[in-house]
Amino acid sequence: MATMEGSGSASYGKDVQTSTGGSQTDRAAVIIDGKAIADQIREEIGAEVAKMKEAVGNVPGLAVILVGARKDSATYVRMKKKACSEAGIQSFDVTLPEDATQDDVVAHVKHFNDNPAVHGILVQLPLPKHINEEAVLEAVSYEKDVDGFHPINVGTLAMQGRKPQFVSCTPKGCIELLKRSGVQMSGKRAVVLGRSNIVGTPAAMLLQRENATVTVVHSRTPNPAEITREADIVIAAIGKAELVRGDWFKPGAVVIDVGINAVEDSSRKTGYRLVGDVHFQEASQVASMITPVPGGVGPMTIAMLLSNTLEAAKRAYGVA
Numbered sequence: 001m002a003t004m005e006g007s008g009s010a011s012y013g014k015d016v017q018t019s020t021g022g023s024q025t026d027r028a029a030v031i032i033d034g035k036a037i038a039d040q041i042r043e044e045i046g047a048e049v050a051k052m053k054e055a056v057g058n059v060p061g062l063a064v065i066l067v068g069a070r071k072d073s074a075t076y077v078r079m080k081k082k083a084c085s086e087a088g089i090q091s092f093d094v095t096l097p098e099d100a101t102q103d104d105v106v107a108h109v110k111h112f113n114d115n116p117a118v119h120g121i122l123v124q125l126p127l128p129k130h131i132n133e134e135a136v137l138e139a140v141s142y143e144k145d146v147d148g149f150h151p152i153n154v155g156t157l158a159m160q161g162r163k164p165q166f167v168s169c170t171p172k173g174c175i176e177l178l179k180r181s182g183v184q185m186s187g188k189r190a191v192v193l194g195r196s197n198i199v200g201t202p203a204a205m206l207l208q209r210e211n212a213t214v215t216v217v218h219s220r221t222p223n224p225a226e227i228t229r230e231a232d233i234v235i236a237a238i239g240k241a242e243l244v245r246g247d248w249f250k251p252g253a254v255v256i257d258v259g260i261n262a263v264e265d266s267s268r269k270t271g272y273r274l275v276g277d278v279h280f281q282e283a284s285q286v287a288s289m290i291t292p293v294p295g296g297v298g299p300m301t302i303a304m305l306l307s308n309t310l311e312a313a314k315r316a317y318g319v320a
């Protein structure tokens with residue numbers, strides 16, 4: 001039986017692996033169209049931004065700090081800026097060289113902390129190795145932490161009776177997909193695969209807040225498939241291409257696949273294609289609903305970033 005080997009971190013890197021795709025095409029599952037749902041949310045946000053501009057003469061502002069020249073990071077930052085501009089959100093960007101010091105990065109963060117036109121601050125991850133990510137994320141004012149990565153926001157999410165200022169975008173997007181797809185969470189068994197600070201852990205906390213009974217399965221769990229088979233709802237966030245096979249699911253389970261992994265594909269111009277942590281072709285025979293990769297959780301991450309930024313600006317201007 002397969003085990004989950006891996007760091008349990010979110011799937012931010014490029015995980016190259018040869019595909020083992022089969023040829024069966026019949027599927028039972030409804031595909032949750034994350035792209036369409038995200039587009040809908042982005043439109044709703046755009047309308048609210050326009051209303052805010054009319055009411056208070058200001059729009060939300062998002063600062064994005066990128067350090068270094070990773071191609072994937074540059075692409076994500078470009079997507080975020082485009083999404084902001086389409087929703088009428090002002091973006092402030094800083095790009096620092098790979099050899100920027102931690103003090104440089106923190107100084108930029110603090111500068112944005114003090115800028116009243118900036119309501120949200122995002123430091124694109126991963127940062128270069130010589131920079132302490134924790135120190136930088138802690139420098140972001142927790143009231144502008146639209147990524148939801150500040151320990152105060154991560155911590156209050158885990159506490160009963162407390163509300164974080166912001167919830168991290170990817171897990172928030174997963175829950176929003178479930179809600180907008182009419183999936184009942186209360187009283188259901190949920191399994192989260194992966195325990196990263198950014199996805200797995202907050203996803204588990206959010207499911208618990210929705211009154212699901214949650215189990216977190218991780219790289220040292222001896223029988224992951226067996227435990228996952230008990231779940232009505234599965235959120236997979238392990239960063240391993242197609243590790244989760246069809247026989248890990250209870251028939252009728254709802255599957256949210258957070259993984260974005262590049263696998264070699266010589267039939268593509270790019271030489272690779274993106275797959276999730278879940279073997280989509282197999283899982284879609286067993287699940288009742290499933291998110292695709294791409295076009296599932298990814299677009300929701302950006303929609304939730306805009307939503308958090310709007311929320312931050314509403315608080316700043318006292319708009320309902």
Ligand SMILES: Nc1nc(=O)c2c([nH]1)NC[C@@H]1CN(c3ccc(C(=O)N[C@@H](CCC(=O)O)C(=O)O)cc3)C=[N+]21
Binds near residue numbers: 124
């Ligand atoms: N401070 C910080 N905050 C983040 O939220 C953050 C980050 N750092 N570092 C990198 C990851 C990754 N991430 C994604 C955003 C959008 C898609 C997305 O829209 N994906 C599309 C397109 C995928 C493609 O074609 O490349 C899809 O899945 O359909 C994916 C991944 C945000 N991240």
